[in-house]
Amino acid sequence: MAAVGSGGSTAAAGPGAVSAGTLEPGTASAELLLTREGAEVDLQGLPQPFPDTSARIPAHRRLKYISLAVLVVQNASLILSIRYARTLPGDRFFATTAVVMAEVLKGLTCLLLLFAQKRGNVKHLVLFLHEAVLVQYVDTLKLAVPSLIYTLQNNLQYVAISNLPAATFQVTYQLKILTTALFSVFMLNRSLSRLQWASLLLLFTGVAIVQAQQAGGGGPRPPDQNPGAGLAAVVASCLSSGFAGVYFEKILKGSSGSVWLRNLQLGLFGTALGLVGLWWAEGTAVARRGFFFGYTPAVWGVVLNQAFGGLLVAVVVKYADNILKGFATSLSIVLSTVASIRLFGFHVDLLFTLGAGLVIGAVYLYSLPRGAAKAIASTSASASGPCTHQQPPGQPPPPQLSSHRGDLSTEPFLPKSVLVK
Numbered sequence: 482m483a484a485v486g487s488g489g490s491t492a493a494a495g496p497g498a499v500s501a502g503t504l505e506p507g508t509a510s511a512e513l514l515l516t517r518e519g520a521e522v523d524l525q526g527l528p529q530p531f532p533d534t535s536a537r538i539p540a541h542r543r544l545k546y547i548s549l550a551v552l553v554v555q556n557a558s559l560i561l562s563i564r565y566a567r568t569l570p571g572d573r574f575f576a577t578t579a580v581v582m583a584e585v586l587k588g589l590t591c592l593l594l595l596f597a598q599k600r601g602n603v604k605h606l607v608l609f610l611h612e613a614v615l616v617q618y619v620d621t622l623k624l625a626v627p628s629l630i631y632t633l634q635n636n637l638q639y640v641a642i643s644n645l646p647a648a649t650f651q652v653t654y655q656l657k658i659l660t661t662a663l664f665s666v667f668m669l670n671r672s673l674s675r676l677q678w679a680s681l682l683l684l685f686t687g688v689a690i691v692q693a694q695q696a697g698g699g700g701p702r703p704p705d706q707n708p709g710a711g712l713a714a715v716v717a718s719c720l721s722s723g724f725a726g727v728y729f730e731k732i733l734k735g736s737s738g739s740v741w742l743r744n745l746q747l748g749l750f751g752t753a754l755g756l757v758g759l760w761w762a763e764g765t766a767v768a769r770r771g772f773f774f775g776y777t778p779a780v781w782g783v784v785l786n787q788a789f790g791g792l793l794v795a796v797v798v799k800y801a802d803n804i805l806k807g808f809a810t811s812l813s814i815v816l817s818t819v820a821s822i823r824l825f826g827f828h829v830d831l832l833f834t835l836g837a838g839l840v841i842g843a844v845y846l847y848s849l850p851r852g853a854a855k856a857i858a859s860t861s862a863s864a865s866g867p868c869t870h871q872q873p874p875g876q877p878p879p880p881q882l883s884s885h886r887g888d889l890s891t892e893p894f895l896p897k898s899v900l901v902k
Contacts, residue, residue, distance in 0.1 A: 548797040552809035555790040557816040564647040566779040574775030576639035577759035586788035588748025591741040628750035630725035637718040644711030648818040653715045660723030680846035687839030694832035807848030811841040
C-alpha cells in the first residue's frame with residue numbers, strides 16, 4: 482500500500498506557505514512565517530534579515546542524493562524481490578497473506594513511532610488516538626476508499642509481476658503517470674501543457690512497444706505465466722493508483738495529521754480489507770494449508786520491503802523534487818532491466834530498448850516544471866527592478882530564493898498527493 486508522505490503538508494497549507502495553525506505560541510517558529518518570495522517577516526509584518534542558508538546547501542544536496550538512492554533502490558528492489566519470490570521452485574505463498582502482513586507491520590511501526598513521539602506516555606497516546614481516530618471519525622472514514630483501492634492495487638501487483646518479467650512490469654507500470662494525470666484533469670480541474678500531453682503520448686507509445694515485444698515472445702517464458710493476465714493486472718493497478726492518489730488529495734485537502742497517524746489509519750483499514758480479500762479469494766486454501774504456507778526468507782524480504790520501504794520513502798520524498806523523482810524512476814527502470822538479465826535471463830532486444838527509452842524520456846519531460854522559462858525571466862526582471870528590502874552596505878546580498886515556490890503556474894504538474902507510492 483502507498484504510504485502517506487511528508488509532503489502531505491502541501492495539501493494542508495498550500496505550496497510555499499506555512500499554516501499558522503500548526504505553529505505553537507511562544508516558539509521561535511511562531512514568530513516567523515515564510516512568504517512566497519522566501520523573505521521572512523514576523524507576525525506584525527516587520528521585515529527580518531535574510532537567513533544565512535549557505536551552510537545548509539551542502540546538507541540539503543546530500544539529502545537529495547540520499548533520497549534519490551532510496552527511491553531508486555526501493556522502486557527496483559520491491560519489484561525484483563516479488564518476481565524472485567514468485568518464481569522460486571517449490572510451494573508458492575499466498576499473495577493475499579503477504580499484503581495483510583505488510584499492512585500489519587506498517588501499522589505497528591507507525592504506532593510505535595507515535596508512542597515515541599508521546600515520549601512513552603501510554604495515556605497521552607491513547608487520548609491522542611481517541612481524538613484523532615474516533616472523535617474525528619469523518620477524517621478517518623475518508624481513508625477507507627483509498628485504503629480499499631490500494632489494497633486491491635497491492636494484490637494486483639502480485640498478479641502482474643507473477644505473469645510479467647520484472648523489467649516489462651517496471652516499464653508498463655509507468656502508465657500510472659498517465660492515469661494520475663487524466664484523473665487530475667477530470668477530478669481536480671487541472672490543466673496540462675502541450676509538452677505534458679506530448680510526453681503522455683510518448684509514454685503510451687513506449688509502453689505499447691514494450692508490450693508488443695512481450696507479445697511477440699521476447700525471450701523464454703515459463704509455462705505457468707500468462708502475459709495477458711499480467712497486462713490486465715498492470716492496467717487495473719495503474720487505474721486504481723491514479724484514482725486513489727487524486728481522490729486522497731481531493732478529500733483530505735485542509736485536513737491535518739502527521740505522517741505516522743495517516744499511515745496508521747491506512748494500515749488499520751488495509752489490514753481489515755486485506756483480510757476480507759484473503760477470505761474471498763483464497764480463504765479455503767489458507768485455512769487448509771496455513772497463513773504462512775510457502776513463506777521463505779525471500780518472502781519475508783518482500784513483506785518487510787513493502788512495509789518499511791514505503792515508510793522510508795515517505796520520509797525522504799520531501800527532499801526530492803519532481804525532476805529528481807522522474808530521474809529516480811528512470812534509474813529504477815535501468816536497474817530492473819540489468820538485474821532481470823542476470824537474475825532471470827531476461828532478453829533485451831531492439832523493441833524493448835526503444836520502448837523503454839521512450840518511457841524514460843517521457844517521464845523526464847513530464848517531470849519538468851511548467852513555465853520554467855517564464856519563472857526565470859520574471860526572477861531576472863524582479864531582481865533588476867526596485868527592491869523594498871535595503872541591504873546594509875558592506876554585507877553580501879541575500880541568497881536568491883526560488884520565485885515560484887507558491888506559483889502554481891510554474892510548479893511541475895506531477896500530482897501533489899500526500900500519498901507516496
